[in-house]
Amino acid sequence: MSSVAAFLQPKLPMLRLLAGSISSLAIGVLAQAVAFVLLARYLGTTQFGELTTISAVTALANTWCGFGPGEVLRRIVSRDASDYPEALGHTILMILITGIVLTVLLIGGMLMFPPPDGGIGSAERLQILLLLVPINVMFPSFFNLVENVFLAHGDFRRGNFINGGSGVARALAAVVACGLFGVTSLRDWALWWAAVHLAIGVICVIMIRRFGLPRWNILRREAWLGGNLAFSSFLIMLRHNVDVLVLSAVTSPDFVGVYGAGRRLIGAALVVPGAFDRVIYGKLAVAGKNGARASLRLATKYLPYSLLISAATSVGLFLVAPYASLVFGHAFAPASDVIRTLAWTVIPTAVQFLAFDALNAAEHHKVSTIVSGVTNTVGALMVVLLGSTYGTVGIYVALYFSDLARGGGLWTALNMLAGGRQSAQTRAERS
Known part of the structure; x- marks a missing residue:
C-alpha cells in the first residue's frame, strides 16, 4: 500500500484537474442534450428541422472562425505570460474578421x-438567420478563447466554469423560454438564444479583465498556423458527418435516427480523453518550444495514460450499451448494437488527440493539417464507397480504418520530425 501511495501521490494534482475537466465537459454535453429535447418538443418538426439545419451549417463554419483562437492563445501564453496582450488582441481580431x-x-x-x-x-427566416448565424459562428470561438485564457494562466477552476457554465446557461434558457414562457416560434427562440449568449459574453469580458487589456495587432505567423488548424478541424467535422449522409441514402430514416443516437453517445464519451488532453496541453506547448523531439518525448510519456483512460471509457460504453433504450426511448433499442460496435473507436481517437496536440504544440500545424487532411479525405471516401456497397458494415470498417490511419499518420509524422531534428543537431555537433 505504501508503494501504491508513493506512486499516486505526485499524480494527485493532475488527477484532480482531469476530474474537474471531465465534469465541466460532461455538464456541457448533458445541458446541450436537455436543451435539444425541449426545443424539439416545443418548436415542432418543421421549425426544429430548420434549427437543426442552421446549427449544422454554422457548426462547420465555426471551425474557421478565429483560426483556432483558443489553441493560439494558450500556446503563446503558456510559454511566456508577458505575450498575453498581443495574443489576446490577435485572437479577438481574428474572431471578428473571420466571423463577420x-x-x-x-x-x-x-x-x-x-x-x-x-x-x-422569407422575412421571418431572414430575422432568424440574422440572430442565429453570427451567434453560432462567433460566440463559441469567443467562449473557447476565454476558457483558454484561464487555462493558460493555470486557473482550471474558472476555465471549467466557463466551459460547463455556458452549457448550463443555454439549457436554462431553453427551460425558461419553453417551459415558463411557452415559446413555440423559432424566431422567438432566436431572440432568447442571442440574449443569453450576449449575457454570457459580457460576463466573460468582466472575468478576464484582470489579466490586462488586449494589444490590437495581427500576428501573421499565428494567422497562418491557425489557418492550418482551422482547415484540419473542418475536415475532421466533415468526416464525422459523412457517415450520416451516406446512411440516409442507403438505409431507412428510422435507422438513421437510431445510428445518430448511438453516435451521440460515442461523441459524449470522447469528453473523457478530450479532458485529459485539455489538462496536459499547456505542458506540451512549453515542451514544444524546444521542437518536435521534446514534444514527442512528453507525448510518449503521456501515451500510456491516454490509452488507459480511453480503454476504460470504451469498456464502459460497451457495458452500458444494452441500456440505451432507457436514455433515448424504447424505439432506440437497436442503438445498443451501434454503441457496442463503435465503442472501441474511442481508443484510436484518443491516440490521435495526443499526437495532433503534440504536433501543434511544436508549431508543426502544417504537417498535422496535411496528415489529417489526407487521412480524413481518404476516410470520408471510404465511408461513401464501402457504405454505399456494404451498408452499415462497410461504414463501420471505414470508420475504424480512418481512425487508425489518422492516428498512425500523426504519430509517424511526429517521430519523423523529431528524428530529423536530432540528426540535424548531431551533424552540427560533429562539424
Whole structure:
C-alpha cells in the first residue's frame, strides 16, 4: 500500500484537474442534450428541422472562425505570460474578421435555398438567420478563447466554469423560454438564444479583465498556423458527418435516427480523453518550444495514460450499451448494437488527440493539417464507397480504418520530425 501511495501521490494534482475537466465537459454535453429535447418538443418538426439545419451549417463554419483562437492563445501564453496582450488582441481580431465574413457568406447562401415546405416565411427566416448565424459562428470561438485564457494562466477552476457554465446557461434558457414562457416560434427562440449568449459574453469580458487589456495587432505567423488548424478541424467535422449522409441514402430514416443516437453517445464519451488532453496541453506547448523531439518525448510519456483512460471509457460504453433504450426511448433499442460496435473507436481517437496536440504544440500545424487532411479525405471516401456497397458494415470498417490511419499518420509524422531534428543537431555537433 505504501508503494501504491508513493506512486499516486505526485499524480494527485493532475488527477484532480482531469476530474474537474471531465465534469465541466460532461455538464456541457448533458445541458446541450436537455436543451435539444425541449426545443424539439416545443418548436415542432418543421421549425426544429430548420434549427437543426442552421446549427449544422454554422457548426462547420465555426471551425474557421478565429483560426483556432483558443489553441493560439494558450500556446503563446503558456510559454511566456508577458505575450498575453498581443495574443489576446490577435485572437479577438481574428474572431471578428473571420466571423463577420463567414456570417455574411452563410446568410446570403442560406437565403438562396429556402426550406422546401415553405413553413417559415422569407422575412421571418431572414430575422432568424440574422440572430442565429453570427451567434453560432462567433460566440463559441469567443467562449473557447476565454476558457483558454484561464487555462493558460493555470486557473482550471474558472476555465471549467466557463466551459460547463455556458452549457448550463443555454439549457436554462431553453427551460425558461419553453417551459415558463411557452415559446413555440423559432424566431422567438432566436431572440432568447442571442440574449443569453450576449449575457454570457459580457460576463466573460468582466472575468478576464484582470489579466490586462488586449494589444490590437495581427500576428501573421499565428494567422497562418491557425489557418492550418482551422482547415484540419473542418475536415475532421466533415468526416464525422459523412457517415450520416451516406446512411440516409442507403438505409431507412428510422435507422438513421437510431445510428445518430448511438453516435451521440460515442461523441459524449470522447469528453473523457478530450479532458485529459485539455489538462496536459499547456505542458506540451512549453515542451514544444524546444521542437518536435521534446514534444514527442512528453507525448510518449503521456501515451500510456491516454490509452488507459480511453480503454476504460470504451469498456464502459460497451457495458452500458444494452441500456440505451432507457436514455433515448424504447424505439432506440437497436442503438445498443451501434454503441457496442463503435465503442472501441474511442481508443484510436484518443491516440490521435495526443499526437495532433503534440504536433501543434511544436508549431508543426502544417504537417498535422496535411496528415489529417489526407487521412480524413481518404476516410470520408471510404465511408461513401464501402457504405454505399456494404451498408452499415462497410461504414463501420471505414470508420475504424480512418481512425487508425489518422492516428498512425500523426504519430509517424511526429517521430519523423523529431528524428530529423536530432540528426540535424548531431551533424552540427560533429562539424
